[in-house]
Amino acid sequence: MALYGGIEAGGTKFVCAVASEPGEIREEIRFPTAAPAEALAQAVAFFRSHAEREPLLAVGVSCFGPVDPNPASPTFGYVTTTPKPHWAHTDVVGQLRAALQVPVGFDTDVNGAALGEHRWGAARGLDTFVYLTIGTGLGGGGMVNGRLLHGLMHAEMGHMRIPHDRSRDPYPGWCTYHGDCWEGLACGPAIEERWQQKGVSLGPEHPAWELEAHYLALGVTNIILTLSPQRIILGGGVMEQQQLFPLVRREVRQLLNGYVQKAEVSDAIDTYLVPPQLGNRAGVLGSIALAMDAAL
Numbered sequence: 001m002a003l004y005g006g007i008e009a010g011g012t013k014f015v016c017a018v019a020s021e022p023g024e025i026r027e028e029i030r031f032p033t034a035a036p037a038e039a040l041a042q043a044v045a046f047f048r049s050h051a052e053r054e055p056l057l058a059v060g061v062s063c064f065g066p067v068d069p070n071p072a073s074p075t076f077g078y079v080t081t082t083p084k085p086h087w088a089h090t091d092v093v094g095q096l097r098a099a100l101q102v103p104v105g106f107d108t109d110v111n112g113a114a115l116g117e118h119r120w121g122a123a124r125g126l127d128t129f130v131y132l133t134i135g136t137g138l139g140g141g142g143m144v145n146g147r148l149l150h151g152l153m154h155a156e157m158g159h160m161r162i163p164h165d166r167s168r169d170p171y172p173g174w175c176t177y178h179g180d181c182w183e184g185l186a187c188g189p190a191i192e193e194r195w196q197q198k199g200v201s202l203g204p205e206h207p208a209w210e211l212e213a214h215y216l217a218l219g220v221t222n223i224i225l226t227l228s229p230q231r232i233i234l235g236g237g238v239m240e241q242q243q244l245f246p247l248v249r250r251e252v253r254q255l256l257n258g259y260v261q262k263a264e265v266s267d268a269i270d271t272y273l274v275p276p277q278l279g280n281r282a283g284v285l286g287s288i289a290l291a292m293d294a295a296l
């Protein structure tokens with residue numbers, strides 16, 4: 001059976017896996033994201049040790065960013081301007097290709113997760129949908145008319161501007177570029193700085209979640225109105241707080257105020273705004289899917 005390698009290259013950890021055509025993981029490792037030379041060497045060693053037994057047809061990478069995902073660009077497959085120490089202008093694809101001698105697929109972390117959910121999870125059969133992660137940052141990717149969303153660079157939905165009522169929430173925001181953009185107000189570190197507590201230790205009844213749901217609903221509503229997705233998947237560590245889902249669904253409907261007259265939103269919002277079906281495997285399985293596409 002054909003085997004593929006996948007790397008979910010996150011800002012804090014790498015997940016590497018070998019999987020077969022139906023997305024069945026054979027072997028997986030995780031390690032903290034060291035500087036590029038070390039992190040990529042660890043990934044290469046893992047794939048080489050597997051390839052000694054069974055060859056890999058291709059490798060896929062879903063990568064933290066910003067990245068260059070344009071195959072026609074001279075810096076395709078690079079992490080570009082990231083503030084993460086040592087990682088700016090790193091040729092991820094070139095180094096992996098040289099070391100492993102196989103085709104290497106590459107996209108943003110969120111487009112990768114979206115592709116995983118499209119092939120094996122909550123977005124099967126859809127052609128326009130969005131995958132959001134609310135974690136250390138807040139980012140979105142997805143598919144439009146059956147193709148992963150690219151364009152000028154890649155979507156940066158997390159940095160959209162949303163209303164911020166400073167009398168309700170005086171917290172100035174976390175984003176180093178914009179302060180109170182969507183990510184600045186709603187990512188995991190923003191919650192922790194605003195409430196001076198780990199998100200995971202705030203009880204489910206804490207007012208933090210009502211405010212978080214408010215911000216998530218504002219951004220999600222803008223995305224519904226901009227891209228007209230057939231479904232939105234909300235993943236990432238913050239969404240482990242399951243009580244957010246009903247709060248976000250309710251407020252999105254209030255904000256839309258009956259304007260989007262589709263049953264998905266008006267009658268079936270529980271299946272419209274959903275968690276990832278692949279759970280925390282969406283990213284690494286998406287990377288496997290990128291590898292499959294690179295091998296074609």
Ligand code: ADP
Nearest residue numbers: 010012135136137188189199200236237238240
């Ligand atoms: P990453 O963004 O590195 O991929 P995560 O998606 O797990 O990782 O996001 C980590 C962020 O999510 C942290 O800011 C953390 O506080 C927050 N987080 C993780 N788990 C939970 C949880 N169960 N409840 C609330 N916040 C969480």
Ligand code: ZN
Nearest residue numbers: 159175178181
């Ligand atoms: Zn921002």
